[in-house]
Amino acid sequence: MTPYYPLRLASERPVSVWAIAASLAALLGSLIALALAVIGLYGSLPTAVLLVMAALGQLLWYRLGPVAAQALLWPALGLLTLCLVSYLLPEHWLPHAAWDRLADRLLTGSLLVDWRPPLLLTLCLIALLLSLAVRTRAGLGAPMLLGIAGLLLLAQAAEAFHSAPALLSLRGSWLDQAILLTLLAGQMVDVAGAWQQHAFRLRRALWPALCLALLSLLFWHHQKALGERELAERIGQQHAQMAESLSREIHDHLAAMRRFANVWRLTAATPGSTDWATQAAPYQRDFRYFLNIAYIDAATRIQLVHPPNAHNLRILGSRLLEDQPAGREAVISALQHGREARTDIIELLQGGPGVIHYLPLFLSHESHPRGAVAMVVSLPVLAETLFTAIDPGTQQLSLFHGGERLAHQSAEARLGPWQLEAELDLSGIPLVLRAEPTLPRLLGDLPRQPVVSLSVGLLLAQLLYLVLFSQQEMANQHRAVRRTNHELRREIRKRTRLQQEVEWLAGHDELTGLPNRRTFLQALRAHDPRQPISVLLCDIDHFKRINDRLGHLEGDRYLIETGRLGREVIEPAGGLFARLGGEEFVACLPGREGPEAMRVADTLREAVAARGLTHADGTPLTISIGVATGAPGPLGVDDLLNAADMALYRAKGAGRNRARLAESLAAPGSEELPKQP
Incomplete structure (x- = not known):
């Protein structure tokens, strides 16, 4: 295995x-x-x-x-x-x-x-x-x-x-x-x-x-x-909403400027400083990125300004045509042609980039503008208004016009790899709002x-x-177990066969295949004591001559043939034919009396003689048989076998090739067979 x-x-x-x-x-x-x-x-x-x-x-x-x-x-x-x-x-x-x-x-x-x-x-x-x-x-x-x-x-x-x-x-x-x-x-x-x-x-x-x-x-x-794409889209939407909020803020302040300019159509006198401050204060409070709301006379001089802080008071009396030539066309359009106009992004008199909206100011019942309202929008302040609502720890914001950065809010954390841009329209001026989300914010929002x-x-x-x-x-392992089991079963079968062979050899004669003395004695012990039993003790006549003259192989063949003939005769009669050893054979016939046993013995003897087995000189092979019968009751093995042996001896003494019946054996006093366990 x-x-x-x-x-x-x-x-x-x-x-x-x-x-x-x-x-x-x-x-x-x-x-x-x-x-x-x-x-x-x-x-x-x-x-x-x-x-x-x-x-x-x-x-x-x-x-x-x-x-x-x-x-x-x-x-x-x-x-x-x-x-x-x-x-x-x-x-x-x-x-x-x-x-x-x-x-x-x-x-x-x-x-x-x-x-x-x-x-x-x-x-x-x-x-x-x-x-x-x-x-x-x-x-x-x-x-x-x-x-x-x-x-x-x-x-x-x-x-x-x-x-x-x-x-x-x-x-x-x-x-x-x-x-x-x-x-x-x-x-x-x-x-x-x-x-x-x-x-x-x-x-x-x-x-x-x-x-x-x-x-x-x-x-x-x-x-x-x-x-990452969904995160970018979500941040992009937030950025677009921020840009849209700034665009709405710009639209709202333009509408507010028009309302402010139309207020003066209800008056017939040029605005005074008190009236101007009263009307301008709410607008400036709502839109704090208005640096000032100024009144420009027909000569393009700044006459009134609100709020009256140091930066604004410093520009009172300035003549815009000379002091701010970048906005000249817008001033002229408002004062001479009565049309609303704005400058491009220019450098303001107060400093910093911005846009100035000029709206013609008409008094009641006048068709020519008496002056113009100038609303100054500081782009850095406008961007700051939006930027203050954004946590600097989440993103960095910048406002660009062309390639120039107008406003900037730095982030308080490390920037991520993304940049988002949205376009704004400041009354026709294209602006770009750029957002750069911080890395902690992006990693925190990342799924x-x-x-x-x-x-x-x-x-x-x-x-x-x-x-x-x-x-x-x-x-x-299953395959190995199956192989092991197969080998084990094969080994078991082999050992079983060997065991059977050993057991068979223990109870049979190896040469003739007949039961041996041991099996024969077991059969006798198994006999029903209520029935008679006869024993036939057989011996081949002059068997030594066969071995000496024909050889042991031929002698073995004669033994095998004799055993086969014995089985053919004894077994149909209900008996057992066995080999005791050498040329001696023995048979038992349960239930048979002496005369019946003698007839069987004669049949066996005649069958051997007629088989054609001969000695070296041509005489036929014969056997002598001693027959002994035991009465019903306890059986004495030695007495029965001795009686059969004595009958055999008489058969040989009478000239061989014959059978002799021993005297009947009485049951009382005889040796009992040991019982099977």
């Missing part, structure tokens, strides 16, 4: 030199990354530290064994798990701002993105370290973990060619990827030989799980792109579902591998 040994794929054999070389190369690359991070020429310092821990842990695993590597592998896995948790936890459970506050406590001015490694790099490192932690055993999922690490490396390489900037930190630098690749290569080189011996079973479990992992990556990429889907998908792929591999293991 072939023994079955369960599969144990473990890297407990001598470690490959190439595996140690790859781990050493990964450690060297990690140390280079750490040195560059320290001097500021590389990315994240925590990422470099984790790479050093992983590479050094793998090198220790190969050089000193798993126990020595635990001091680095498990702390690194703990830190990576914490980083992964920060990617997974929903915003309403633990806000992204809380992680940023924790990062700021560790290092002032830092964010969470400065401390945690990129998502794909994190998952890849977890897979590599877990494959070491399970001692590269196929039954514990090491092949699938290495396969997941390989897929994540490919995903990082693919992300490098993705044009749109990602909000989440997804991939490591090329140096990071090279380090991960050498770590993966070291493990693969070490275990490839052991796994190659069981490649068929591994493939049947590995490929479906790898396909599921690949589908999880593709689904994650689709969800990530969809989530966690894609990362959760990826993590769950990779976990399910790992579980699928374990299930399929376990199924393969169980199927292999």
Whole structure:
């Protein structure tokens, strides 16, 4: 029977030199990354530290064994798990701002993105370290973990060619990827030989799980792109609403200016300073970005201004045609032609860019304007009116005309990679409102579902591998059990046959196939004491001559033929024919009296003589038979056999080839046969 040994794929054999070389190369690359991070020429310092821990842990695993590597592998896995948790936890459970506050406590001015490694790099490192932690055993999922690490490396390489900037930190630098690749290569080189011996079973479990992992990556990429697009659309809608609010503000202030100019159609006198201040105060209060509301006379001089602050009082008496030539056409259009007009974006007399609206001022019953109302809109103040409603921690705002920035509000946090622009129409003047959302705001609003889907998908792929591999293991064990059972049944059948042969040989003569003395005596013991029984003791006449002259082989043939003839005669008579040994045979006839037994004996004797078996001189082979009959009742075996032997002796003495009947045996006083247990 072939023994079955369960599969144990473990890297407990001598470690490959190439595996140690790859781990050493990964450690060297990690140390280079750490040195560059320290001097500021590389990315994240925590990422470099984790790479050093992983590479050094793998090198220790190969050089000193798993126990020595635990001091680095498990702390690194703990830190990576914490980083992964920060990617997974929903915003309403633990806000992204809380992680940023924790990062700021560790290092002032830092964010969470400065401390945690990129998502794909994190998952890849977890897979590599877990494959070491399970001692590269196929039954514990090491092949699938290495396969997941390989897929994540490919995903990082693919992300490098993705044009749109990602909000989440997804991939490591090329140096990071090279380090991960050498770590993966070291493990693969070490275990490839052991796994190659069981490649068929591994493939049947590995490929479906790898396909599921690949589908999880593709689904994650689709969800990530969809989530970022939805976030961009939502922020874009908010930005568009802000621009629309500013456009409504501009429309409202134009309508207010027209109402203000029409007020003076109800009067017949030129506005005085008191009346002017009374009428202008509500408008200036509602639209505080009006630097002033001024009365311009027909000579283009500023006669009245509200509010009367230092900046406005300084421009009283200024003649606009000379002092502000950039707005000359608008002034002339309002004063000479009686039409509403505005300037382009010009430098205001008070300083700063702005737009001046000129509305002709008509007194009652006059068709020619007596003067003009000048409403000065400061664009920085207009933008500030809108910007004050926006939290500077969420975005940075700028107002542009052409390529010139007119107003700006800086953000209080690090900016993200996105820029959103919306166009405004300031009475026909095109403006651009640009918003740059901050990185904490974007990461806080970014949905966690894609990362959760990826993590769950990779976990399910790992579980699928374990299930399929376990199924393969169980199927292999079942096959081995079936083989063992088949061999066991075959062995049992063989042993049964041998046992039967042994038992048969114990009760039969090997040469003739007849029952032997033991079986014959058992038959006698099984005889019903209520019936008589006769015994026939047979002996082949002059059998020694046959062996001496014809040979023992011929003698054996004569014995076989005699036994066959005995069975043919005795068994139909209800008896048992057995060989006692040598040329002697014996038969028992239960229920037969002496005369009946004699007739059977004569039949047997005649059959042997007529069979054609001859001696060397041609005389036929004959047998002599002694017959003894036991009366009903307890049977004496020795007396019965002795009586038959004495009858045989008389038959031989009378000239052989004859049968003689012994005297009847009385039952009383004879030896009883032992009872069967």
